Amino acid sequence: MKKLLFAFCFLFTISGLQAQKKYEATWESIDSRPVPTWFEDAKFGIFIHWGLFSVPAWGPTEKDGVGIYDRYSEWYWKGISDPNRKSYAAFTKFHNNTFGKDFKYQDFAKDFKCELFDPNDWAKVFEDAGAKYVVLTSKHHEGYTLWPSKEAWNWNAVDLNPHRDLAGDLMTAVRGKGLRMGYYYSLYEWFNPTYKQNVHQYVDDHMIPQMKDLVNRYKPDVLWTDGEWDYPSDTWKSTEFLSWLYNESPAKNEIVINDRWGKETRGKHGGIFTTEYDLIHDQNSTGMEINHPWEECRGIGSSFGFSRNEMLDDYSTSEQLVHILVDKVARGGNLLLNIGPAADGTIPVIMQQRLRDIGKWLKVNGEAIYSSRKLANAPKVDKDTKIYFTTKGKDLYLITTKWEDTPIIVDGIKANNIQLLGFKGTVKSTVKSGKLIITPPALSPATNPCNYAWVYKIPNAL
Known part of the structure; x- marks a missing residue:
């Protein structure tokens, strides 16, 4: 029995070593x-x-x-x-x-x-x-x-x-x-x-x-x-x-x-x-x-x-x-x-x-931000970009570095239940001709969730 146990442990160790890739000096x-x-x-x-x-x-x-x-x-x-x-x-x-x-x-x-x-x-x-x-x-x-x-x-x-x-x-x-x-x-x-x-x-x-x-x-x-x-x-x-x-x-x-x-x-x-x-x-x-x-x-x-x-x-x-x-x-x-x-x-x-x-x-x-990944085929970013995207699983995050009172339009997205992170109220949105239209909520100093940039979460968008 001891010999069988030793043989099993030996084989397990060898298989583990084989599974670990050896990196050469190249x-x-x-x-x-x-x-x-x-x-x-x-x-x-x-x-x-x-x-x-x-x-x-x-x-x-x-x-x-x-x-x-x-x-x-x-x-x-x-x-x-x-x-x-x-x-x-x-x-x-x-x-x-x-x-x-x-x-x-x-x-x-x-x-x-x-x-x-x-x-x-x-x-x-x-x-x-x-x-x-x-x-x-x-x-x-x-x-x-x-x-x-x-x-x-x-x-x-x-x-x-x-x-x-x-x-x-x-x-x-x-x-x-x-x-x-x-x-x-x-x-x-x-x-x-x-x-x-x-x-x-x-x-x-x-x-x-x-x-x-x-x-x-x-x-x-x-x-x-x-x-x-x-x-x-x-x-x-x-x-x-x-x-x-x-x-x-x-x-x-x-x-x-x-x-x-x-x-x-x-x-x-x-x-x-x-x-x-x-x-x-x-x-x-x-x-x-x-x-x-x-x-x-x-x-x-x-x-x-x-x-x-x-x-x-x-x-x-x-x-x-x-x-x-x-x-x-x-x-x-x-x-x-x-x-x-x-x-x-x-x-x-x-x-x-x-x-x-x-x-x-x-x-x-x-x-x-954390554990997110970049959006595939995202719009090209330049020095004038104000809207950015990240993803996590099926969820899409729209980050705007400038607060917009006018509707934000996202092509190719059909989703609802849009959330503004940190904001307790509702965010109105509609979908027309394959475009998601987000209506930014009216914020006051008491309801503004943060400074500098704002994030809309678009669940199950991907």
Whole structure:
């Protein structure tokens, strides 16, 4: 009997192994892995850029005459070091006037104290915003890590100030709220001597061991790489690493990766495709049809890291941010909205306010966002679009970013029992010649369900 039982267990184990696909170290194989469903269901995530750059917390703005990629405060060290960058003059002028010509970037480490950082407070802000996942900069291009990486000895948040595992502490708090948690990781490091002298040694002895440590230690739901543009993916050994990630790592089943794994991979290889401030390699992606799981990342302001140089007009309004979320979701994507905490560990109040407003809107209208999918053959979206569609099962959601008092007409839909999410009254509708005609209800301040955008649910329309 024992022999029979052993044989049964052995066969069951073998069949299970055979059922689990093995991913080879080729893009053809890596690209065949489906993006985990949780990502497309989540729709809204929080990006966090936090590091030593949060101490000077400064970047040029539009008034300084620089492009969007030159306004990032997280590029401060590069900004004061590279005369070839358009923002070099602005960065060096600020740095020399504020800290002095002899003040080195490494000296900012003593002031990255994070003395007011409470990961539970952060997690509550993200939960109230309606976000479903969080992505923290575990290491930006400066090489300073927010966890005790042995590859970044004496250049991390545990060996130096704030003497704390920031990445781990936030992971615990975020997951305690039932949210997914992942990490941004820069493949390259601007001023790492090994990287500058021997990229192959850097990849073998520094980058890959460091990424594996991050994955083994925290089992993240997202690994969001960046800084890939200097070399092709073969140099980074990206497919070799991803084969390990998908086959052997403790995060293999649920982890989501992006498309930044080599100078040739964006929009072609990896996991989700990424846009940034509506740009793909400097090309405007507004209204673009992307038939693959994708995500837009952007700051609330014009920088990812906190910039004290930004004024109110540099920040998107709550209305604009809700409209951005609607646009991305209706086109089949996610929104990864960035915040830039201060060096003391606080989230700037204006960012908290924006997130809270998004959360209030999602409490009323989240049914049309979470777990939704884009409408097949939906009208083309452009900068003037005011009506968007999402679907869930047989239900259709019509989202209007501008309140209309006049009837809304939807071609090819025969349905009734139309609902305005969050509104307790009835919504009149008729069907004529194969067209659904929705008559918007008269709203008062007391009956208006939300601000910024309104959602009509059209049951059994599909």
